[in-house]
């Protein structure tokens with residue numbers, strides 16, 4: 390079966406051999422032709438952004454670290470001049486400006502999951518509170534902090550490789566819910582420890598991420614007072630991520646970067662099951678239309694979204710079908726089977742994908758730390774495949790030529806989406822920083 394599937398597809402042959410590669414999406418379409426076919430609209434993204442704003446007073450009360458930013462959970466966009474200098478010395482600097490979107494520093498959860506995960510828990514909280522009458526439209530949402538007892542009768546559960554569990558668990562526990570996180574075997578010990586310390590119940594599973602999700606869903610469905618955050622199918626998660634689009638646009642403007650036909654924007658987002666990068670892609674295309682070029686990045690042993698999209702099989706294929714192990718140092722990306730829903734939604738939004746070897750993740754982790762004094766976790770480092778791949782792969786250079794971008798690269802912006810890192814404990818940081826594969 391494997392051979393029949395790959396034959397005649399050099400990219401898939403590379404994927405199956407575990408080699409780093411670049412896949413250009415033949416399904417990419419002009420945004421105006423896709424926009425009306427998607428199950429969510431710009432109004433839905435706006436609605437999500439407004440809901441987050443309503444919760445700002447509550448967040449400031451429960452997480453005082455968000456006070457200085459008005460209760461908004463948003464990350465900095467930072468230019469990387471020192472890293473750029475290093476890359477120049479090596480003859481590897483990208484044309485255009487190079488930025489890091491530091492979701493690695495997001496408040497509360499320290500990862501991109503603070504977008505979708507926290508949004509979904511807040512939306513569920515608003516629904517429950519309005520229904521119970523402890524909140525009325527127009528109220529100051531800070532009052533919700535006085536109702537821990539009410540929320541303690543409800544449970545929130547999720548299956549996770551780690552970071553989604555941190556985000557859902559920390560937020561749920563802070564509101565007062567009973568929180569249960571079903572962790573896959575790939576999840577790092579420190580993430581489990583941190584959750585337990587916050588009063589979250591952590592259940593561990595020997596199998597992969599898929600098992601943890603299936604078990605969690607089953608247990609949650611059996612309890613009418615339990616809510617299951619479904620990473621593969623959730624509309625709320627997706628919209629929470631999509632809010633990033635408008636916010637990134639504002640940040641680029643603040644830094645004096647234009648994005649238009651003459652000034653293309655390239656964004657690379659590490660991808661696991663697909664929800665976070667898919668939602669971000671959706672939000673970005675709504676704001677920037679065809680001037681943004683979005684690439685996902687996955688580990689060479691775990692490129693589930695690439696397989697789902699490139700074969701057209703969606704969630705009907707897993708990395709083991711391609712003879713890969715699904716095992717990677719990038720724990721946040723250790724997902725063997727993509728979300729079918731995200732495959733459908735991203736099909737026409739995405740420019741392509743890059744795969745990255747585990748060894749390179751650590752090389753980039755060190756380079757960023759040594760030049761910019763920024764620490765991010767290994768999964769985040771997959772984003773570096775973006776600017777590098779655009780320079781090196783013939784397929785990527787063909788993409789630039791076909792889209793008339795070759796002469797515009799000096800005015801381009803490259804945004805590498807750093808998806809996690811802030812909560813990594815010091816001893817683990819040291820371990821990562823000294824790791825060479």
Ligand SMILES: *Cc1c(COP(=O)(O)O)cnc(C)c1O
Nearest residue numbers: 552661662663664665721808809
């Ligand atoms: C979850 C996660 C991703 C990818 O998000 P998916 O929704 O699983 O695709 C990327 N990086 C980190 C650090 C993550 O935790």
